[in-house]
Amino acid sequence: MSAVLQSLAAENDIVRLEGVHKDFGGPKVLEDVTFSLSQGHVHSLIGPNGAGKTTLLNIVSCLYRPSAGRVLIDGHDTATLAPHALATLGVCRTFQNLKICRNMTVRENILLGAHVGLQGGLWAGILRLPALVRRDRELSDKVQDLLALVGLDVSPDSLPDAMSYGALKRLELARALIRTPRLLLLDEPAAGLNPSEKVEMGRIIERLAAQHITVVLIEHDMKLVMGVSDHVVVLNYGRCIAQGTPTEVARDPDVIAAYLGTK
Template sequence: MTLLSIEGLGISFGGLKAVNNVSFGVKPGEIVSVIGPNGAGKTTLFNMISGVYQPGSGKVILNGEDVTAMSPHLLARRGMCRTFQNLQVFQSMTVLENTIAGYHLQEGGSVLADILNLPASRRRAKTAEAGARTLLKRVGLERAAEREAGSLSYGSLKRLEIARALALQPRVLLLDEPAAGCNAVETEEIDHLIAEIAASGVAILLIEHDMKMVMRISNHIVVLDHGEKIAEGDPTTVSRNPDVIAAYLGTENAAG
């Protein structure tokens, strides 16, 4: 059964169609990658799905519910979480605190309990911390737990974002270039991590430029060019598609 389905999604900026009529679906445990040249509209598509932009047309259906243009914090409640291409970590907080922030929804509780430092509030904080430490171990950042997030390397920050997203125990995870700026070893680690997350039943939607990685881990690939879906299918089919090759090598759209 399709957990996340994108139906005819489109948006224009000042007359320019950044994304036009894109549809596809993601099932639990499946890794779907969105690829395409720079400026193809991949991140814009992500921003529409995750509620950052309001789509001009089309629908986003999550687990049978229409969640189009829903605020990100409400999507988080429904089990959707994402990471960012241009990293959005809480710089001045520690790595551990960043991860604990992902437990915000599970922590719940009232401001009053927090401000009075009631036992209930402390208990919640403790549970979240234990969970966060486990997650940091899972992404290999346990030794950096007490460090200020701003001091981490790019690759580590990418993993921190994934840890924070996992803290929400999402059913759908959107990863925007998780391996960008990582060396070969780090890329492979992230590779394994993503496969592992998918294996636990999470539906994963991935944007990635590293083609080797995309071909290796994707179950399904959607190719965008100039905001339109030009091809989709399993890795082998997509890599042989002449339109895809043309979009990447630029033979057809040399002017662009």
């Protein structure tokens, strides 16, 4: 790539991983991983179980520090950032295992996503400062919009205990969206969904991308990955073995070998 094209590409990058390594005191879980996330694109992270996908997401979201290498978000080295500072950079995520509170309403579950790194802190809440009351009202209005965006036809005042697993996954997604992220990290949002729910999840991800949200999707369903991704990164035993458009990675001999066990 020419220097001009390279600098244009870099300008469009929201995240850049440079030679990221990770171990937890034992064998390497990630080895020399380098790739970039372009603004407004859907990037899928695929690879067999244990390949290091969740670890990579945990590193981008500052839950883990790389053992070597660096992660830049908007050009800021995340080594200097606390996890709660990420929300101010517009980074939000969901987790591989559902984290829904069954004894809180749908609205309360979604608003939980807004409580990270709030301005004003505890005293603003106790004193019910006008700015905080106004913010809560605005966010409550937004809950309705988010329920529509993720295709959930439930009352914000209902409890989630009667909701199906697929609906709970979408509720978790709505929570990650309450702060209007620029970068959304989704760890297997479609795992455990039935085929029609997977198609619906794909449509939701396309709607998010249309709103210029950069998405990182960890997913095993190749039909979903191939359908929604602009860019696919393939991890195998902690190494990035291929990256490119869905078509490029689908015909990469190393990817075929990793998935089918043959060259």
